[in-house]
Amino acid sequence: MIHSYDPRTGEPAGAPFAATTDGEVDAVVLAARAAAPAWRAAERATVLDAVATALEESVEELWRTADAETALGEVRLRGEVARAAGQFRLFAQVLRDGGHVEAVIDHATAEPPMPDLRRMNHPLPGVVGVFAASNFPFAFSVAGGDTASALAAGCPVVVKAHDGHPRTSELSQKIIQSALPDPALLGLVRGLDAGGRLVRHPAVAAVGFTGSIPGGKAVQALIGERPDPIPFYGELGSVNPVVVLPSAGRDGLARGFAASLTLGVGQFCTNPGLLFVPDDVELLTSLSEAVAAAVGGPMLTERIRDGFLHGLARLGKLTSLAEGRAGEGAFAVTPQVFATDLATFAEGLPGLAEECFGPAAVVVTYGDPAELPAVLDRLEGSLTATIHATDPGEAGEVAEVLLRKAGRLIWNGWPTGVAVRWAMHHGGPWPASTAAAHTSVGAAAIRRWLVPTAYQDWPAELLPPELREDNPLGVPRRVDGVLT
Structure with missing residues (x-):
């Protein structure tokens, strides 16, 4: 039998369902x-x-x-x-x-x-x-x-x-x-x-x-x-790295990160699980304060909650940067962010870059931005990758690496929120997706x-409407190399 549970109470949410034979x-x-x-x-x-x-x-x-x-x-x-x-x-x-x-x-x-x-x-x-x-x-x-x-x-x-x-x-x-x-x-x-x-x-x-x-x-x-x-x-899986370069504007940066990290109790496939920032005491303090003010909540299922706690245990070897306030509910968790430097992070790959599904992230500090590309190039694929900067010229080499690592690149924003539009791409290199x-x-x-079919010298009366000479459906077509 299949039971669903109310994450707030841990009690069954109605009668169970039978599994399909x-x-x-x-x-x-x-x-x-x-x-x-x-x-x-x-x-x-x-x-x-x-x-x-x-x-x-x-x-x-x-x-x-x-x-x-x-x-x-x-x-x-x-x-x-x-x-x-x-x-x-x-x-x-x-x-x-x-x-x-x-x-x-x-x-x-x-x-x-x-x-x-x-x-x-x-x-x-x-x-x-x-x-x-x-x-x-x-x-x-x-x-x-x-x-x-x-x-x-x-x-x-x-x-x-x-x-x-x-x-x-x-x-x-x-x-x-x-x-x-x-x-x-x-x-x-x-x-x-x-x-x-x-x-x-x-x-x-x-x-x-x-x-x-x-x-x-x-x-x-x-x-x-x-x-x-x-x-x-x-x-x-996806860790969605966010790279903050030295020229990035700092106003609202910490609040934006905390809000994206904890949205939906961190249960988004586009959750920002890695944040690379300059080694700046003021910036780290603002990040710590923003996360500390965040409130957790109940995760969707007990199994997901337990997986999150297992992920926290794996990251526990790192320094704790901040811990939010405990949320309410039987499956509730607390936002947590850990910190390490770029060299230590590189030594801990790939383990330190594994997804911890929920409101948790690793903040990686760096001194010289020239050292970032080599480390970023060792990350596995993600759905998104983000750069925060005010000088596009500063981001060239980092952007080139991230282009190979993610299906969607974001400038001065946050990855949570996937617009359902014509130009959207929600995929990426393994393990973000299989294709x-x-x-x-x-x-x-x-x-x-969809699968393509080619028709060679096919009778006109048997052709699909989309391929007939008169194009009765008016679909866009490429005819003799020309898009019409």
């Missing part, structure tokens, strides 16, 4: 596959807009249900429902734009003799399996970006619900299904064994995952057991669930 997983996946042909031919943009409206109209029930299982609070959860709805609306825009099909036409030529070639993207021929995340019960769960982008691509989805918020998952599924032409397009399974069955199912064509490095490796191992390999798009060329947030997320 192997037979039930098979039935859900096969029903989703059967719904695929009609869905690919449907007016999907209109449906995605309807899903967004359904989520918005149900926000009261959604946030209250999620709060009982996550303790994230009304403001955060209302905002997250709005973000989830916004993701569905963004992909409705993507479909209406049509650029995601990447239509290309090369007409036949006599000299030199070349065939007529036309290429475009189609939905993956199968079901997309999605593993929901714990820390975003809407935006990265059943109603999240993986679900929205896969449905937009034309693929049915089966979600492995996160055990931390099963009631929220079921409610989200029902609300989304109410706007779909066939409820089988969005299936839901529960339990560890059900997740394994989902990954190995022959009708599953790709898997999206947001979670820990061990969890991602476990899913990758399951995929390795399949007779046919399938794509795995996992978002895993650095792809994103799990933003319009380009749809590309994960």
Whole structure:
């Protein structure tokens, strides 16, 4: 049985749910596959807009249900429902734009003799399996970006619900299904064994995952057991280094760091876990004071809380720079920041740069900024990397190193907060993700669930509308090398 717990009290949040059996997983996946042909031919943009409206109209029930299982609070959860709805609306825009099909036409030529070639993207021929995340019960769960982008691509989805918020998952599924032409397009399974069955199912064509490095490796191992390999798009661990250069403005720097570090009790994949700063007593004092004023809170689950405490024990060999105030709740934790110098940090790699999921960070002091690039180059991949400076010329070599280490580069800001927009890239080199060329947030997320097909000398009446000469859908196309 799967129990969810109120992080404030540690008590069960309602009756338990039964884990999905192997037979039930098979039935859900096969029903989703059967719904695929009609869905690919449907007016999907209109449906995605309807899903967004359904989520918005149900926000009261959604946030209250999620709060009982996550303790994230009304403001955060209302905002997250709005973000989830916004993701569905963004992909409705993507479909209406049509650029995601990447239509290309090369007409036949006599000299030199070349065939007529036309290429475009189609939905993956199968079901997309999605593993929901714990820390975003809407935006990265059943109603999240993986679900929205896969449905937009034309693929049915089966979600492995996160055990931390099963009631929220079921409610989200029902609300989304109410706007779909066939409820089988969005299936839901529960339990560890059900997740394994989902990954190995022959009708599953790709898997999206947001979670820990061990969890991602476990899913990758399951995929390795399949007779046919399938794509795995996992978002895993990230420390999101922040480099403060000597020219950086100091006003508000410490407060900004503390606010980003403790947002959502530090349970963000873009949490700033490493902060490199000049060895300046005044700056270190302001950082210490800002963190000391921060208040912790309950983490999402007991398991996540225990993982955070284990991470603190690993970092305990370092000097404690500051400790915030204890939060309230059964799974509550206290913000903590440790300090070390650049040489000691370099000697402790890679261990000192491992993610400690929660409101904890390591502040690394340096004397000569010229020593930073060599150490930064030894860091593993992250979702983000940030530079604080007022002189762009000062940041050249550091920026060049960070370009190779992260999927999103930030100037004079903080990494928490991922805008759902056309230009967003939320991915990065391992272990930030398993496929650095792809994103799990933003319009380009749809590309994960698409595959190209080329048509050579194909009869005009059999061509997809996107590749016909008259372009009835008006999609952007590259014709004989010219973008039209």
